[in-house]
Amino acid sequence: MIKVLIVEDSLVMQQLLIHIISSDPEFKIVGVSCNGEDAIEDVKKYNPDIIAMDWQMPKLDGKEATKIIMETNPTPIVIVTGSLASKDMAITFSMIEAGALAIVKKPPGIAHTDYKKEAKELIQTLKLMSEVKLVKRIAHNSREHVIAKPIIEKQIREESEIQLIAIGASTGGPIVLQKILSNLPKNIRVPLLIVQHISKGFTVGFVEWLRNTTNFPIHIAVNGESPLPGHAYIAPDDFHMGIEPGPRIVFSNHEYENGLRPSVAYLFRTAAQVCGNRAVGVLLTGMGHDGAEELKQMRDRGAITFVQNKESSVVHGMPGEAIKLDAATHILPPEEIAVALTTLIKKMNGGS
Numbered sequence: 001m002i003k004v005l006i007v008e009d010s011l012v013m014q015q016l017l018i019h020i021i022s023s024d025p026e027f028k029i030v031g032v033s034c035n036g037e038d039a040i041e042d043v044k045k046y047n048p049d050i051i052a053m054d055w056q057m058p059k060l061d062g063k064e065a066t067k068i069i070m071e072t073n074p075t076p077i078v079i080v081t082g083s084l085a086s087k088d089m090a091i092t093f094s095m096i097e098a099g100a101l102a103i104v105k106k107p108p109g110i111a112h113t114d115y116k117k118e119a120k121e122l123i124q125t126l127k128l129m130s131e132v133k134l135v136k137r138i139a140h141n142s143r144e145h146v147i148a149k150p151i152i153e154k155q156i157r158e159e160s161e162i163q164l165i166a167i168g169a170s171t172g173g174p175i176v177l178q179k180i181l182s183n184l185p186k187n188i189r190v191p192l193l194i195v196q197h198i199s200k201g202f203t204v205g206f207v208e209w210l211r212n213t214t215n216f217p218i219h220i221a222v223n224g225e226s227p228l229p230g231h232a233y234i235a236p237d238d239f240h241m242g243i244e245p246g247p248r249i250v251f252s253n254h255e256y257e258n259g260l261r262p263s264v265a266y267l268f269r270t271a272a273q274v275c276g277n278r279a280v281g282v283l284l285t286g287m288g289h290d291g292a293e294e295l296k297q298m299r300d301r302g303a304i305t306f307v308q309n310k311e312s313s314v315v316h317g318m319p320g321e322a323i324k325l326d327a328a329t330h331i332l333p334p335e336e337i338a339v340a341l342t343t344l345i346k347k348m349n350g351g352s
Contacts, residue, residue: 001028002130005048007039007065008032008080009057013106017052017080020107020119026127036060036068043073050130051077052122053100055091063095070099074134078125082106089205090212096174097213101129101314104199121199128287132171132315162190162345163247163278164227166271166298168264170197170286172314174206176334177284181214181232183338190280190345191227193243193271195235195264197286207234223251235262242270257290264291264318268298277302280344282337283328285313289321296327304344306330306337 004027008014014032021027030046033039035057043051051069055062066077077100081092092103104125107118169177173196198206203220211218221233221241226248233249235241240252240262250270257263264283268291271279281298283291285308299305307319307328322328330340 002026002050002127003028003030003046003048004126005030005039005042005046005051005075006032007036007042007051007053007057007062009034009054013054013082016107016109017122019110020122021052021126023119024123027123034058036062036065039065040068040072043069043075047073048075050126051075052080052126053077053095054080054082054106055095056081056083056088061091063091063098066095066100067098070134074099076101076129076132076134078122078129079103080106080122089202090209092202093174093205093209097178099134101132101171102199103202105201125199129171131287134314161278162280163275164243164271165190165192165280165282165341166243166267167192167194167282167284168196168267168286168291168295168318169194169284170264170288170290170315170318172285173197174210176308176312178210178213179334180282180338180341181210181216181218183335183342184216185342186216187230188342188345189229191229191247192232193221193227193235193241193249193267194232195241195262195267195291197260197264197290200237203234203237210234221249221251223249225249235267238262240266242266243274244270245274247274258288260290265294267291268294272297272301272303275303279303280341281305282307282341283319283322284308284334285315286318287315288317290318292318292321292325292327295322296325299327299329304329306332306340308337309333 006017031042033042037060053062079100217231220236242250244250257265281295283295307322309331310316312333
């Protein structure tokens, strides 16, 4: 049984969440907290496997509660929110900064046409996140630059101009992307294409939060546009994003890959086909195996490929699968990936 703690101040929403979660026999609701202060005590009392938490609550909001829980009794937290407004998204993603793992929309009432779909997404997200093993939260918001290890300097080849950095991430990815983009120079002369698995409806807020917290030029990608050097482009909801000759960004709405759309697989596969050894691939923390085989395709075509190491990953599924396939030329924590990318681009593009 998966023990669930619901943290929600609305009595109506409490009853809806109880109804949805109780409908799955794998779940056992161990408690319902009405505010952040109660949640902190109930985590100690019930030792839940997963927490479904709102952020707008009296006494102590979801952000502060998440921060304290992650510092004292680390427990997987899924943010369950009803607001997609820009100002609310900033707070929601600050909960991700504090240690929450994922975001889902509050399901609508039972009579709503989207009820079954969104209830299913909530159930699936809670199950997946309950499997994540956490350690006490360590401060992650340092903007200090690290020094690249000598081995990276020696292994970087000076063969061709890099056209593209392709990045894939899933669970735990927003914070890692924040860290990498914060440590990249703003004048880096290569575009970045990024696929981040995130619940539908939250991409706009994610991009705005990432832009504001990194000061890096970040956009939701547009089909057919030519990516600019020194800019990052995030795949939009429900479209695969890749690269075609030009180079130009290309979208596809073909079937899901690895159960996902957008998929990292599509981005990496097109990068391998179009850019060959002029691409760089980066596979970060995440559940499953999306992008692992395609990162190997990139490496086989001469691309330099980076994989996040196990110690710094929230979930080492995707990067771990890539390592098993020998898809990684370098296995590093996020800060060193950023430094290695900077060094690589300077060397290959004739910088100093």
